[in-house]
Amino acid sequence: QVQLVESGGGLVQAGGSLRLSxxxxxxxxxxxxVGWFRQAPGKEREGVxxxxxxxxxxxxxxxxxxxxxxxxxxxxxxxxQMNSLQPEDTAVYYCNGWPPRDDYWGQGTQVTVSS
Numbered sequence: 370q371v372q373l374v375e376s377g378g379g380l381v382q383a384g385g386s387l388r389l390s391x392x393x394x395x396x397x398x399x400x401x402x403v404g405w406f407r408q409a410p411g412k413e414r415e416g417v418x419x420x421x422x423x424x425x426x427x428x429x430x431x432x433x434x435x436x437x438x439x440x441x442x443x444x445x446x447x448x449x450q451m452n453s454l455q456p457e458d459t460a461v462y463y464c465n466g467w468p469p470r471d472d473y474w475g476q477g478t479q480v481t482v483s484s
Contacts, residue, residue, distance in 0.1 A: 406464070419438070
């Protein structure tokens with residue numbers, strides 16, 4: 370059974386940083402394309418960052434240059450380093466396969482950026 374557990378969210382002022390973690394079980398992150406997604410209030414969920422099995426990385430334009438996705442295969446954990454956070458980054462952040470699977474969604478972690 371696959372379980373993805375996100376953590377590391379919180380309240381931060383604009384310009385601040387956070388590092389999100391996604392611990393995976395029942396699912397080897399390095400074997401698949403995986404990524405981070407976010408859903409802001411009243412908006413649809415959107416993809417933020419993706420890393421393929423060989424390690425190719427891509428970002429949404431809105432976060433390019435500010436967010437960094439990485440993967441620790443030994444810990445089977447996915448990370449998202451978020452710098453220069455802005456109020457528009459406020460959302461619940463999730464990890465999942467890419468493309469995402471409905472049965473892999475976790476509870477997410479809330480990121481709130483104050484202006």
